[in-house]
Amino acid sequence: MRLQGSQKRNDRLIKEKRKDTYRTYTAAPEPSLCKNCGAVYMNGHWTWNEVKDGTYKTLCPACKRMEDKYPAGYIEIKGEFYNEHTNEISNLIRNTEKLEKNERPLERIMSMKIERGRAIVTTTGIHIARRIGEALNRSYQGLFSFQYGDGDKSIRVQWER
Numbered sequence: 027m028r029l030q031g032s033q034k035r036n037d038r039l040i041k042e043k044r045k046d047t048y049r050t051y052t053a054a055p056e057p058s059l060c061k062n063c064g065a066v067y068m069n070g071h072w073t074w075n076e077v078k079d080g081t082y083k084t085l086c087p088a089c090k091r092m093e094d095k096y097p098a099g100y101i102e103i104k105g106e107f108y109n110e111h112t113n114e115i116s117n118l119i120r121n122t123e124k125l126e127k128n129e130r131p132l133e134r135i136m137s138m139k140i141e142r143g144r145a146i147v148t149t150t151g152i153h154i155a156r157r158i159g160e161a162l163n164r165s166y167q168g169l170f171s172f173q174y175g176d177g178d179k180s181i182r183v184q185w186e187r
């Protein structure tokens with residue numbers, strides 16, 4: 027029993043450390059440029075602004091999550107209707123990402139695993155996951171639900187039809 031307790035405490039410490047790792051603000055000088063995706067940290071926000079060469083280089087929280095394979099959003103899609111409209115639904119998901127990423131550089135799809143009868147999509151942010159669920163619900167109705175976890179730092183979305 028004692029061992030279990032200390033195990034739990036360790037898990038919590040790791041989680042808290044991770045949350046801090048993916049914070050959206052940074053101590054880096056402004057502007058700084060993500061060396062991987064080109065997002066720019068400026069005036070306390072990540073943007074797609076252009077900056078001159080010689081800017082401080084860093085890794086944005088979204089690229090850091092991708093590198094660590096540690097998603098913030100997890101979407102499960104399933105059902106007969108999904109099976110019959112897999113391509114159409116995948117396109118809707120990709121288009122939703124385009125719009126979201128344009129507004130919020132840290133909100134991206136991390137991976138899309140498409141199987142027969144089920145798809146799992148992971149994301150770097152919580153907003154995009156919810157927005158994808160809402161887009162599916164708006165376009166095709168079905169059953170849509172979501173739960174926040176981890177002090178609102180993560181989200182699980184389900185859509186079924």
Ligand SMILES: [Zn+2]
Binds near residue numbers: 061062063064085090
């Ligand atoms: Zn980046």
